[in-house]
Amino acid sequence: KAGVTQTPRYLIKTRGQQVTLSCSPISGHRSVSWYQQTPGQGLQFLFEYFSETQRNKGNFPGRFSGRQFSNSRSEMNVSTLELGDSALYLCASSPYQVRNTEAFFGQGTRLTVV
Amino acid sequence: GNSVTQMEGPVTLSEEAFLTINCTYTATGYPSLFWYVQYPGEGLQLLLKATKADDKGSNKGFEATYRKETTSFHLEKGSVQVSDSAVYFCALSHNNAGNMLTFGGGTRLMVKP
Numbered sequence: 001k002a003g004v005t006q007t008p009r010y011l012i013k014t015r016g017q018q019v020t021l022s023c024s025p026i027s028g029h030r031s032v033s034w035y036q037q038t039p040g041q042g043l044q045f046l047f048e049y050f051s052e053t054q055r056n057k058g059n060f061p062g063r064f065s066g067r068q069f070s071n072s073r074s075e076m077n078v079s080t081l082e083l084g085d086s087a088l089y090l091c092a093s094s095p096y097q098v099r100n101t102e103a104f105f106g107q108g109t110r111l112t113v114v
Numbered sequence: 115g116n117s118v119t120q121m122e123g124p125v126t127l128s129e130e131a132f133l134t135i136n137c138t139y140t141a142t143g144y145p146s147l148f149w150y151v152q153y154p155g156e157g158l159q160l161l162l163k164a165t166k167a168d169d170k171g172s173n174k175g176f177e178a179t180y181r182k183e184t185t186s187f188h189l190e191k192g193s194v195q196v197s198d199s200a201v202y203f204c205a206l207s208h209n210n211a212g213n214m215l216t217f218g219g220g221t222r223l224m225v226k227p
Contacts, residue, residue, distance in 0.1 A: 004157070
């Protein structure tokens with residue numbers, strides 16, 4: 001069974017640009033969550049989607065948005081990039097929206113904003 | 115709100131030494147607790163979990179017990195190997211928050227031969 005696939009693996013963008021990151025969950029998984037990982041702030045929850053609906057949202061500005069498609073694939077978008085958005089963005093998928101379900105993580109997309 | 119606190123690293127041990135990484139949490143009700151491990155250049159992998167008080171999670175020689183009275187979930191291993199070198203994250207998820215995970219700051223473990 002294929003794992004969680006995130007594309008691209010690496011990105012370099014300029015301040016002010018926008019970026020779209022993609023996540024393909026494990027086949028059959030309907031819940032997709034996104035996290036931002038930085039050395040200073042650690043792992044922070046961005047949002048979770050389940051059956052194309054955003055179920056939870058973390059404390060990030062509106063420049064961060066996401067969506068989920070009917071095949072459970074998810075994208076997140078960051079507009080008007082800032083230097084502080086440089087981070088590893090991790091996607092995780094889970095089969096159900098229950099609290100004790102294991103989350104399977106992708107390898108992440110490393111975004112560098114210059 | 116929910117929070118997780120874990121000991122700061124790096125933790126440096128010799129091979130076959132005993133490992134303890136402390137983790138405490140703040141949450142209402144009965145969260146589920148997890149330990150994830152991150153190897154260099156990779157995403158997170160679930161190491162073990164516990165879903166209710168007094169549960170013991172175990173995997174690959176690692177163990178952690180859900181202690182509600184002390185709100186703790188300390189990670190232990192009796193004999194570490196060089197291959198255990200990684201960053202370890204303690205995390206919780208709450209019943210009313212779907213699959214949202216709240217993570218601790220991570221603890222880097224370095225095991226020397």
